[in-house]
Amino acid sequence: MLSVKQNEPLEFTEEMLGKFAEIVTRYPEGRQKSALLPILHEVQANYGWLSVPAMDRVAAYLQLEAIEVYEVATFYTMYFLQPQGKYALEVCRTGPCCLVGAERIMKHIEERLGVKEGEVTSDGLFSWRGVECLAACGYGPVLQIGPEYTFYENLTEAGVDKLIDELKEKASANGQSPIANG
Amino acid sequence: MARKLLLTHIDVPGIHTFEVYRQKGGYRAVEKALKTLTPEEVVEEVKKSGLRGRGGAGFPTGMKWSFLAKPEGVPRYLVCNADESEPGTFKDRYLMTHIPHALIEGMIVSSYALGANTSYIYVRGEMMPQIRILERAIAEAKNAGLLGKNILGTGYDLEVYVQPGGGAYICGEETALLESLEGKRGNPRIKPPFPAVSGLYNCPTVVNNVESIAATVPIINDGGEEYAKIGIERSTGTKLISAGGNLNKPGVYEIELGLPVEEFIYSDAYCGGIANGKRLKAVVAGGSSVPILPANLILKTLKGEPRLMTYESLADGGFQSGTMLGSGGFIAYDEDQCIVRNTWNFTRFYHHESCGQCSPCREGTGWMEKVLHKIEHGHGSFSDIDLLVDVAKKIEGNTICPLGDAAAWPVASAIRHFRDEFEWHVTNGQEAQARNYGLAHYADPLEPVI
Ligand SMILES: Cc1cc2nc3c(=O)[nH]c(=O)nc-3n(C[C@H](O)[C@H](O)[C@H](O)COP(=O)(O)O)c2cc1C
Ligand code: SF4
Ligand code: FES
Numbered sequence: 001m002l003s004v005k006q007n008e009p010l011e012f013t014e015e016m017l018g019k020f021a022e023i024v025t026r027y028p029e030g031r032q033k034s035a036l037l038p039i040l041h042e043v044q045a046n047y048g049w050l051s052v053p054a055m056d057r058v059a060a061y062l063q064l065e066a067i068e069v070y071e072v073a074t075f076y077t078m079y080f081l082q083p084q085g086k087y088a089l090e091v092c093r094t095g096p097c098c099l100v101g102a103e104r105i106m107k108h109i110e111e112r113l114g115v116k117e118g119e120v121t122s123d124g125l126f127s128w129r130g131v132e133c134l135a136a137c138g139y140g141p142v143l144q145i146g147p148e149y150t151f152y153e154n155l156t157e158a159g160v161d162k163l164i165d166e167l168k169e170k171a172s173a174n175g176q177s178p179i180a181n182g
Numbered sequence: 183m184a185r186k187l188l189l190t191h192i193d194v195p196g197i198h199t200f201e202v203y204r205q206k207g208g209y210r211a212v213e214k215a216l217k218t219l220t221p222e223e224v225v226e227e228v229k230k231s232g233l234r235g236r237g238g239a240g241f242p243t244g245m246k247w248s249f250l251a252k253p254e255g256v257p258r259y260l261v262c263n264a265d266e267s268e269p270g271t272f273k274d275r276y277l278m279t280h281i282p283h284a285l286i287e288g289m290i291v292s293s294y295a296l297g298a299n300t301s302y303i304y305v306r307g308e309m310m311p312q313i314r315i316l317e318r319a320i321a322e323a324k325n326a327g328l329l330g331k332n333i334l335g336t337g338y339d340l341e342v343y344v345q346p347g348g349g350a351y352i353c354g355e356e357t358a359l360l361e362s363l364e365g366k367r368g369n370p371r372i373k374p375p376f377p378a379v380s381g382l383y384n385c386p387t388v389v390n391n392v393e394s395i396a397a398t399v400p401i402i403n404d405g406g407e408e409y410a411k412i413g414i415e416r417s418t419g420t421k422l423i424s425a426g427g428n429l430n431k432p433g434v435y436e437i438e439l440g441l442p443v444e445e446f447i448y449s450d451a452y453c454g455g456i457a458n459g460k461r462l463k464a465v466v467a468g469g470s471s472v473p474i475l476p477a478n479l480i481l482k483t484l485k486g487e488p489r490l491m492t493y494e495s496l497a498d499g500g501f502q503s504g505t506m507l508g509s510g511g512f513i514a515y516d517e518d519q520c521i522v523r524n525t526w527n528f529t530r531f532y533h534h535e536s537c538g539q540c541s542p543c544r545e546g547t548g549w550m551e552k553v554l555h556k557i558e559h560g561h562g563s564f565s566d567i568d569l570l571v572d573v574a575k576k577i578e579g580n581t582i583c584p585l586g587d588a589a590a591w592p593v594a595s596a597i598r599h600f601r602d603e604f605e606w607h608v609t610n611g612q613e614a615q616a617r618n619y620g621l622a623h624y625a626d627p628l629e630p631v632i
Pocket of ligand 1: 234235238239240241263268351353354357389390391395583584
């Protein structure tokens, strides 16, 4: 579901606009729509998710109808249409990973974070979900964390605990409130 | 020792950098192609090599290239398919992570052969680290004069760009990929027209898998005939196999096509046998879309001949007793795995990934998922099993793109070979929640039954 709630700045920064402009140069004249997926990734990397106002500004930038942006954002699984935790943990839940314990890992994450799939912890730090095969089936169970899509392989329960602790520490060391949290 | 062509230098420290790759003989194929061969001659070498597409369909690459339309004044495109999302397959990610320049070199050689001056590598968006690696490799190659204007002073211009996907298995299908690259939803196009005539931006386009493109490098270096000497029959050259599941040594292996399946599973040079001292129950040999086979049928054909890792041998017996090499995603199931649960999981995957354009695929995958969920959770009936077969049959061949078939085959083959396990779930619904059916009569080599 799309959300019009907005918690990001009203304008794209100079830095973001510079990046957008570089992306558009990769395609032939008049084919700037090709820049849509990469630009949405940039927006999400900066804001944590894609609000309707943010998508509208992307549409204006690329001279597209707003619906052209919404229909893309709703088709692809990587785009978050609702605020997520600062760290959105994505665990592979497809067959090969299940042969080596992915379901156990997801259950453990659910218990450890105390939130169901798709929900955000009350401190705004974490959310989690199952995703489909991440092309690392020989190293399962695996999980990734955007926006850089840092990758963790051969997960164990203890490894997950350690990761969560480290992320908590990192967040409190940074001391900033998570931007992604609406 | 088996010959390696793609992963020869995989263990060399720093091989991901331009310098080390170049020291190890990298970019020789670019020099040879651009300076001594015409584009037509490059296509001819690839034809002679017998290389078949490594993305799954196994279509001869040289032939695909020769179909490319060449109208005057219209740009042509090469698009590399690095969407790698077929469950069980992880070889392209491996190659791009460790030897990115092998792909970039292949992109230059292939683009030259096709007369493309702009090429794209469409990488699934989740592979952000690999996207960064490729962007760096492109910058390095450009810096060395191997990309950009007037490459090596030959007058040939080429730009290569990396395009991230948005997370959608269907975008691995080549026309869905092109839609996505144009900034749209990944709905497969109705063919014809084929991309060779009207692809990216309505221009003639070739879409090739990462491994196919990288394979053009040894083909140009050593000549197509040398490449064709490796392998058996129409399965020439080497192939990257992604080995996962319950194996002692899962990972990516480069094999010479023709390697016996048994050697691949049990030899220490490859997967080193089944993990935890368990026994083999079943194998999915070419990614989740290909038919699953019980241990006895994957090791030997119905005629009793050793099954080989080739397009032909794996397909021996057709859908009755054979399977396909597909993308080379090799998944091994040990005696403790539940075939019903795995089939349900795969079907859930296809339902989730259906783009929704065709009703047999959109509705059929959802229906199969529900029925399988019921059986797996102990609420199924015998007629549900027949219903699954019926729905699978009605999807197969009735859809715009092959995802429909890819969803139908795993279900049909699981029931064909493991029907007793499905029936056991029906008759022992409670017990099936507490334990797995086990190995039953599906024999591994320790206990042959036929
Ligand atoms: C649902 C579906 C998913 C596919 N996924 C991939 C993929 O991830 N990578 C790939 O190279 N080919 C994939 N293919 C095959 C492509 O459509 C196409 O045949 C291939 O990229 C051609 O390259 P090749 O001839 O070098 O194999 C997929 C096909 C279908 C129907
Ligand atoms: S078969 Fe499925 S994925 Fe392919 S076009 Fe039809 S609905 Fe979409
Ligand atoms: S099944 Fe988990 S990475 Fe492929």
